[in-house]
Amino acid sequence: MRYIVTLFWSCLIGAVVSYVLSSMGSEPFNLTATIGLSVVFFVMVSVLGDGILKEDN
Template sequence: MRYIMTIFWSFLIAAAVSYVLSSMGGEPFLIQNAIILTAIFSIVVFVLGDGILKEKAE
């Protein structure tokens, strides 16, 4: 479930960032850019959450 929620929130954040940046640049909003950014955000979060920042068992 955490992977689905991570992808969902990554998509929302990526869509917002993509919309703002395309508006600032005077370009049309393309959903493909948001999907690409979603994939990048999700991969970074998965790597950080499951690998680098994983809590050590005591």
């Protein structure tokens, strides 16, 4: 379940970041770049959450 929520939020944040950056650069919105950015966000958050920032009991 946490991967589904992480994927949802990474797609949402990736779309917002891609839209803002393309608007600032006067470029058209590119869905392929947005999906790529969302995948990068998802991988980074998953690696950080499961591996690097794991709590020690």
